[in-house]
Amino acid sequence: MRGTKNMNGSCNEEEFDQLKRGPWTLEEDNLLIRYITCHGEGRWNSLAKSAGLKRTGKSCRLRWLNYLKPDTKRGNLTPQEQLLILELHSKWGNRWSKIAQHLPGRTDNEIKNYWRTRVQKQARHLKIDCSSKRFVEALQRFWMPRLLEKVEQTSSSSSASTASTSTMETDQNKLIPYSQSEQTLFAVSSPTKLTNQGSLNSNSSIRASDSSGKILPQLPEMPQLYGNSAFYDSSVQNNDCYNVDIGGFDMMGLSQQDDMSSLNFQMTDTDWISSGDMAADTYWNMDGLW
């Protein structure tokens, strides 16, 4: 069986017992980097041997992909990246590698860790299952708008002119999860761009609000965010995940509701979504998220 002594292909029992585990040393890292620089990736088991590493091929591959590869990004995820993760996870679930493909420089492991340590922590805090409809709804109504706000803050501070070029009519702070005609993930829409299929009525539109229920400042038009940023791979634009059919939200049982206010989550304990309590910082603490 894989994962046992037999998983290593040509590795016999004695070799297996001599294999090193645990944290990589600087020397091992250098060996691996040097070898891959000269010979390239692939054939990980033989690579491990040829490089003189007492590691499994699997371990070498992981170390390279998650840590040593030159274009690997380190450090905190940006709000843009977090937003994208939330969005893509709502569509694909725990398909970490697939999600990672859309965040250049980030690894599936990193994204998985982010989800488990940050997002699931919020779910625990709210005492709900992070895979539940309620939690997805919470993400959409509170977390994502705040991330968008954060994105706006960072983009306006780094490029004031870019942020101010959004001339779209945003008389309502409507956030639609997807725009069918534009390949965006999340956009502040003008009313004319809302389709019957994807629109949310104004009484129930997802709004960015602070804990007191105030409507937050208008949010930027998202196509700029995704269209211009380095992490948005233009090659992805024709991917079905962007050319969406609102399917990303169908899975959450929301899109078929023209009026979100009609959603009934049958909450018997605390109706924290509709009451607005959830938006209170005591329940939805964003401070630790970035």
Added chain:
DNA sequence: AAAACTCGCAACCGCTAGCTC
């Protein structure tokens, strides 16, 4: 000051799809 606890992340494990022979 130190023990207990929590958190974040690197690394490992088990499984499986796909390829080769």
Added chain:
DNA sequence: TGAGCTAGCGGTTGCGAGTTT
């Protein structure tokens, strides 16, 4: 066709660092 092997994925674990008691 099926056995063996490789690469890759998602889940889990272990450990060091930081925080709380």
